Amino acid sequence: MFYFDNSATTQPSETVMKVVQEVAINYFANPSSIHFMGEKSKALLNSARQQVAELLDYKESEIYFTSSGTEANNWVFHAVLPALGSLHSERKKVIISSIEHPSITAQIEMIERMGYIVELAPVDEDGVLDLKSLAQLITKDVLILSTMSVNNEVGSIQPLDAIAELLKDFPQIVWHVDGIQSVTTQFENMLNKRIDLLSLSSHKFHSVRGVGILAKRQKVDSEPMLYGGGQEAGLRSSTENLPAIVATAKALRLSKESQEIVKPKLKLYREKICQSLTSQKWQVYAEQTGSEHIICAALEGVPGEVLVHALAEKSVIVSTTSACSSRKHQAHHTLKAMNIPEAISTSAIRISMSHTTTDEDVTALINAIEVVSQKFNK
Amino acid sequence: MFYFDNSATTQPSETVMKVVQEVAINYFANPSSIHFMGEKSKALLNSARQQVAELLDYKESEIYFTSSGTEANNWVFHAVLPALGSLHSERKKVIISSIEHPSITAQIEMIERMGYIVELAPVDEDGVLDLKSLAQLITKDVLILSTMSVNNEVGSIQPLDAIAELLKDFPQIVWHVDGIQSVTTQFENMLNKRIDLLSLSSHKFHSVRGVGILAKRQKVDSEPMLYGGGQEAGLRSSTENLPAIVATAKALRLSKESQEIVKPKLKLYREKICQSLTSQKWQVYAEQTGSEHIICAALEGVPGEVLVHALAEKSVIVSTTSACSSRKHQAHHTLKAMNIPEAISTSAIRISMSHTTTDEDVTALINAIEVVSQKFNK
Incomplete structure (x- = not known):
């Protein structure tokens, strides 16, 4: 074949599968349990989070593990947007690039039902965001701008450094970048420091299914994505998928290196x-x-x-x-x-x-x- | 130890880990891909769904895979409640048993913000729902009743057959049961046919982390829990976590048997x-x-x-x-x-x-x- x-999707590597096996069996205790087996799991979780933070150049407390890239992309409009919206009720606009993945575009109707105006930023004939048009859309009414790093259908690399320039006078706009297709060859492109929210997906870089990453700058407010036991600093409750998280941190490092x-x-x-x-x-x-x-x-x-x-x-x-x-x-x-x-x-x-x-x-x-x-x- | x-949480069994390994490597293609490797993955996904449906006595189309029990429990109020609420705007009440897991109780504030009245159903000194009190709370204003099969802290078995009796004259009330602690020894208790929504969690029965199940009767409407590529009949988008899903179907069968x-x-x-x-x-x-x-x-x-x-x-x-x-x-x-x-x-x-x-x-x-x-x- x-x-x-x-x-x-990519095939999980042998290295990744060994990590999954090792962690699933030897670190199976719930990281929320207070006994020493739980503490051991918790320490491993922290070290995976620290590793991802270093690879992406965020703080450890800014890395949130989800179940998928789709969930990370949903988080932006399900949980960040309502939090921003209630803080800044005068701002009503959301800009989404016209070439986003369905996990962004399928949310547009919902965003509109929430009372926001969604504007689509056009691209040129190579599938690259048109900076002039984007500049015109960027106004002080905008709450969130959502773009990609690498388009998933044609591979066009988006000019993130130039977009950061456009946003220089708009520090209040929260900028989300879907970096899901960027890991294989365009890792650097998604590391611009102006980016506020970055989504990744484990199975696009030879890790196992079941892990997404949302890197979220501390200053960006968010409501919880899932309610419950208070995991992921209270924003995404659920027993942490430790074997897949540890494997994903490793696979991300191997990809970057x-x-x-x-x-x-x-x-x-x-x-x-x-x-x-x-x-x-x-x-x-x-x-x-x-x-x-x-x-x-x-x-x-x-x-x-x-x-x-x-x-x-x-x-x-x-x-x-x-x-x-x-x-x-x-x-x-x-x-x-x-x-x-x-x-x-x-x-x-x-x-x-x-x-x-x-x-x-x-x-x-x-x-x-x-x-x-x-x-x-x- | x-x-x-x-x-x-339970330790994943050797059998389960073998399934994970086998599926992750040999069925790694995306079930949404139209080539034959994708078709092979899709067929395996369908057969896991069929197996879970038979074990729980639901239709195959009534089984939805989530990333966790917490996500399944969040689905009830994040996606089913709004769908019901917009169909039946005159009904404003939700009943939640007073001993639910945080993945239910942590949602109460959010439910109230959505404009609903939450009533807590009390339990007796053994942690069993008090049926008389519950009977008084059940009125035609109620949209959802959420109870457990087995309590996670004291192990009390809830009288689900008797609750079904109480609901006999209220077919419009959607009844959710958190069956997460029920799989090990009380499998039968959660199979009452009157239950509309049933939540399960993979890692409570020796499967790997990362899979929840929401069994949802066809007649119960729901908005999407996650928006995107349209997986899980359009209600829970995300590339399916096939290795963990297949392993979970097997672990569920072994638990029942x-x-x-x-x-x-x-x-x-x-x-x-x-x-x-x-x-x-x-x-x-x-x-x-x-x-x-x-x-x-x-x-x-x-x-x-x-x-x-x-x-x-x-x-x-x-x-x-x-x-x-x-x-x-x-x-x-x-x-x-x-x-x-x-x-x-x-x-x-x-x-x-x-x-x-x-x-x-x-x-x-x-x-x-x-x-x-x-x-x-x-």
Whole structure:
């Protein structure tokens, strides 16, 4: 199997699975228990939190573990927005970039029902936020601005440093960044100090499912996301998923440390794959500006699903849009925001890599692209 | 180590860890992906859901996986209550039993802020819901009634069949049961067909952390608990935690199947332990009416924390109240509802067992109780 769907999910590494096993068995006591087994679990939890804090350059007390990236993204509008809204009742606007993941966009209706006005920030033809338009949307009425670090469908890298500049005169605006697709090759891009809230998801960087991270600056208020025993400083009650949290801290460290090796490797792979696609008459999106690990391309006239299945017959695993949208046969959300006509965007696929991607995988992919393209280009 | 804190959390079984490992590595693809690896994951998810549905006697489409018991309990008031409230704006009351877990009681303030009136249903001296009082609270203004199957602090078994009788003339009241402490020995008690919503938590029955179950009858409306990619029939978006879900379905089956062996075994253990406690001048609560696996007892004049640490010195692990309350040094919530004076309830500990509890554990516990009691009874 040649797996190119790493943006949907990655395979947990052996190292991660060993940590899960070790912690699940030997540190199984509840970190909230006051006996020494509980204290041992609590200490391990604290050290995982400290490790994540250092990797992301936040304070330990600013790291909150959730159950998923979706939950972290929901936290922003379910719990932070009401807290801000009650402090600043005169501010009624929320800005969301037009290429966000469904875990953000599916909340828009709810945000509007809560009485806020949602404005969508447009992107250019490469899927990069249009800074001029964004500058016009940023006013003192805005409570939250929500953008991405790396887009999940076309891989476009968002200009976070430039956005931070735009926000210089608006310290009161809470800026959320969805960094979920940023870990593999664009770790640095999500570390801008102006970012107030950052979401991550364990299973996108070879950890096990079941852990999201919300890094939240101390100054940002929040209501509880889940009510109960008072875990996560009272904001997200639930017995902590210690084995998965410890494994995730480790996987995050490995991702950050390997960045400088993985980036150039995947950049070369990406160039080779894009070259092959272009030579076979595919349209490649964000070719020059995209992140090293994601390629989005379309073969006009052939539905994305047909392409996915044709490549799968050659044991090459790619996806249409994001996994979270693919079963719903939704139009390609990001390409739509990039003004790509539906006639061609429905023919798009996503090829997504990771540090586990090998020369052999890439050769198999390029061969499969050739065979499939020739079949449909006839 | 002699572990008697199984109501706080249980050690994942070897069988469960093997399932986690196997699924995490071999079924790692995202169940939402349309390629055949995704389809394979999706099929496994469906079969786990089917298995849980059969074990709990619900339809497959009525089983929702969350990240924890706390999340399942939050779902009731975060997502079901608003949906009911907008359908039945004339009904404004919620009844909650006075001995619920913090994951229910911590929501009360939020429920009241939403504009509802919360009434607490009292319990008798054994921690069992007082049916006469409950009957008086049940009126046609009530939207939701939330009770437990087995109390987490004293082990009292709630009379769910009798409550179902009380609800006979009120089919419109949605009845939620927290079954989280019921799996070990009181599986049957939570299966009453009148129950509309049932919460469970994976790590209370030897599965890994990270899975809660909300069984929800089809007729009960709900808003989404998490917004995003539309997983869990659109009500709880998030990439499904497949390894932990499959392991949890298996652990639930093993718990149900072993019930008839575990119940009498733990009943005998409980009798022996209670006898020892009583002979050492401890006050035992719900002694005759409690669940087989939980014992709550107090040694007057000695703080619960001191007892926990004294027993831990003999390698015997017990807890004060629920793990979720213990670090907060809260008064014993259930004993308070049972009208036990604080002078003695602060001296209470909880001893909680599981099918893994052995003769050797019980002997060690009884010896340690003897030593510790004699020290403090001097």
